[in-house]
Amino acid sequence: MKFYNSKNKINIKFKLNDKIIEKEVEPRLLLSDFLRYNCGQTGTHVGCEHGICGACTILFNEQPIRSCLMLAAQIRDSEILTIEGVANDSKYKDLREAFKKHHALQCGFCTPGFFITIISILNENVYYDEEDLREKLSGNICRCTGYTGIILAVSEVIKKRHSKELI
C-alpha cells in the first residue's frame, strides 16, 4: 500500500472571516479539520464527516457547504466565512436574540451549522413561511430541540425583516 508523502504540501491563499491567510496543507487534509486544527476556528463542528448532519456548514464564496466534504486544498483564492466570522456581526444580532428567546439550542453542537445555513437563507432576502423553512432547514440535524425553537426563531427574524422593508 502506498501512502501519501507528507512533505509534498500544497500552498493555499484564501480569505477566512475577512482575513487573508496563506498556508501549506497536505493534499488529503479535510477542510473541516484544517479550519479547526490548523486555523484554530473550532466553532465549526464535525458531526458525521459524511455530509448528512450539517454541523460543519460554512460559507464558501457565500454559498453554504459542508466543510467535511471538501479538502483544504480546494479553497485556494476563495472566501470562507465561519461562525467566528459572524459571531459579533450586528447584522445577525436579531437572529442571535431570536435563538435565545425561542430556545433554539440546547447542547449547542449543531448550532453553528444551523446558524450559517440560516444566514445563507436570510441573505436570499426572500420571504419564507414556516413550511418553507422546515424544508430549507431539513439538511441540518438537531438531536436536542425537535426543531420548533429553531423554526420559530428564523420565522420571527424573517417576518420582522420583511415588515421593516414594507415600512
Added chain:
Amino acid sequence: MQKKSQKYVGKNVLRFEDERLLSGNGVYTSDLKFSSLLHLSFLRSNIAHGKIVSINKEKAEEIEGIHGVFTYENFKEVPPIKSTSRMKNYFATNQNVLCSDKIRYVGEPLAVVVAENRYIAEDAAELIEVEVKNLDPVIDTLEATKPYSEILHNEIKSNVILERNFNTGDKNFLHDKDLLSVKNIFRMTRKSPISMETRSYVCNIDKLTKILTLYSSTQVPGVIKDALSLFLKIPGNKLNVIAPDVGGGFGGKASLYPEEIITVLLCQRFNRPIKWVSDRFEDFMSTSQGFEEVMEVELFFKPTGQFIGLYGKIIGDVGSYSIYPWTAALEPMQVAGFLQGPYKIDNFNANVKCVVTNKPPTGPYRGVGRPAAVFAIERLIDMAAKKLKTDPAKLRLQNMIDKKDLPYRIGSGIVWDNAGFKECLKSALRISKYEKFRRIKNNENSNWLGIGIASYGELTGIGSKISVAPGMPLNTGTETCIIEIDSTGSISATFAIASHGQGLETTLAQIIAETLGSKPDDIKINQGNTSLIKHGTGTYASRSAAIAGSVAIKSTKKLKNQIMKIASYIFETTKKNIHINDGFIFQKDTNKKISFYDLAKAVYSDMETLPIKLRKPLVATETYDPIFGATTTATHIAIVEVNPETYKIKIKDYIVSEDCGKVINPMIVDGQVQGGVAQGIGAALYEELKYDEAGQLKTATLADYLIPTSSEVPNIKIEHIENFLPDNLGKFKGMGEGGTIGATAAIANAVSDAISHLNIEITELPISQDKLYNLINTGENQNELKFGK
C-alpha cells in the same frame, strides 16, 4: 405549596449558556488545544464472533509519525470491565479494554495506534494484520436463548445472563368464565442514541505533579472518575474528570467505555496529552445502543372493561457485554417494572430474560425500557377497547389510578404518588378535541386518519433507596451542593451533575437566586468537574433538576441563615427584620442596606465590623437524598394521516399534557418535551439499527439510520399540570425523558387507528414506510415469531 409569587422559578429566564454556544465559543472536548498532542485510532473487529489467532503490527509500526501500536498484550495488567450487581441469577461479563481472545461484536476494539495525527494513525491501523477464526454469530434475540445456540461467554455457560420473575396477586382470576383478554408479541428494535457530538476523550498529564485530567464528553464524570481510580489504581487526588461543553448525550455518554480507559493509560505511558475522537461510523458501532426488546404481553379484563391481570414475557437483547456501571438489568427490567403503567391491575406476572448476542452492548437511551413498555401496554389497551367495542379513552379513564388511590403500588413494586394521571389524560383529550375527532372519524369517510393516546407514569429524581438499575452497587440517589460567597461578594455553587444541553447553568441559578434573594446572572454554577466536589455521578435518569434543584435550595437556605445572622449583627436587629432582594441585604422598614460585597468585606477582610465568631467563611454544603423518587406522568395524543398510495405517515397534530411538578423554566421544560418527542417520533417511524445474519450493521451512516429532520417533527402543543406536588424540597420532578416515553405508543396507536379499516395492528416499531407497505400488501408481519419456552 409556595403561595407567594416567585420571581425567577417558573419564569422563562434566558439561558446563560447561549451566548458562548451561539458565537462558536463553546468548548467541547475535541476543541481543547494542547501542545505535543498525540492522537489515537482504534482498529476494530470486522467480524461479529470469532477468536483472535494473531495480530501482526509490524507494518503499522514502520509508518513515519507512529509512536506505538498496542494490543491486549500491552494492557494485560488492566482488569476487565466487570459490572457487578446484587441481583440474583445475574452473571457479570468480563470485557477487556482491548479484545484479548474472543471477539464478540463488529466494532470491538482490537488494537490502538498512537500517532502524530489522526490521519497517520488511521493509515497505520489499516496496516495491522489480524488473523481470526470465525465462530457462528449469535444475532437473533430469540435464537440466542436456545440451548443449541453458540455461547458468547463460555464461563457463564448460557446466553441468558439474568432472569427474574415478578409475581403479584394470584392466578384465581384465570378461572373466571367471563374473562376476556388481548395478547400480542411486540417488538421494539435496536436504536442508537446519536448525540451530534460523537464520543471524545482527551487526557492530559501535569509533568510535575503527574495529576491526570481526563476531558471527556461524558454525562457521568463522577462515575468515570471512580471507575478509573478503581480499575487503574490511581488515587482520586491524582485524577480529575472534566466534562466540558458536551454535545448531547441521551444515555449514550452515560457509561464507561474502553476507549476512555485507554486514553488515560496511554497519556500516563507517554507522559503527553492524548486525544481520541470517535468518528460517526465508530459511534454507530461502539457507543451503547438501546431498546431492543421482544415482549409477549397479555392483558386480562372483565366484560365491564375492568382490568384484572397483566402477564408478560420479556426478552431484552443486551448485546455482547453487560454495560458498566448500569448492568444488563437496566433496560429489560424496567420494561417489566413499568409495564403496568398508571392503571389499577391486581394481578401481575412477568418473566424477564436478559440475553447476550453478538451486537454492541446496550446501555441507557432516553426513556430506558419505558418507551418499549408503554408501547406494549398502550397498544394492548387499544386492542382491548376494540374487543369491548368501547372507546379507548373511556377504557383508560375507567382503569386509571385515581387521586384517592395514591400512593399506589403497582405489580412490579413501584409506588406511584402525587401524580395527576387522569388530569393529564383529560387535558390532552380536551386539547386534541378528541371527541370531535372520533365523531368525524365515525361519520365520515376518514380512513387513513388516526388518533392515538398514550398515558404513562415514570419514576424520576430517584433517591438512594432505589438504584437507577436494580442491584447496581452505585449510589445514584444523592446530590451535594456547595454554595459560597467569596471575598468579592460573588456567589458560586458547585454540583456533581454534568449538563449537556439541559441548561442547568441557568435553572440552578434561578433556584438559588429565588431562595437567596439575588439575581440569577450573579450566580456562577460549577458542574461537570470532579476536582470541585468529593462525590457524585452526573446527569442521567431525569435526575438533575429534581435532585440538584432540591439540594440547591437546602444549601442556599443554610447560607442565607448565616447571612441573616451577620446582617442582624450589623444592623443591630433580629433576623426576622432582615430581607434579601436583588443581591442587597435590607433592614425592613428602614433605608439601611448592604451589598453582598459589603458583607464579604465584613466577613473576610475588614477585621472590625464583625466579632471573630461571625467571621467564618460564607460557605454552606448540604446533601440531599429524596430516598424514593417522584412520579412524573403525561398523556400524549398523536393525530396522523397515512398516505394510501405511498404509505407515508404524516403527524398532523401532537399534544402532550404532563405533570412534572413545579416547572423551573417553562421554556426549557417545553424544549425537553419537544426534543424528547422528536426522538420518540424517530423511534416510532424511522430509527432502527439493522444487523444482518453475520452481525454486520447495515445502517452505519446517517443516510441509512434516519433521524427526524425539521420536515418530520411537528410543533407540539404542551400543557403543564402542577397541581400534584411531590414530597421533595423544590416540588420538582424529572422530565427529560418523558417526551420519548410517550411518543412511541401514541404514534403506534394513531397509525393502527388510521388503518383500522384494514384490521391491521402495529406490533413492531419503527413502523417505517416499507414495513407498513409489507404489512398492508403482503400481510407479512415480521413479528410472527415463536416465543421459546
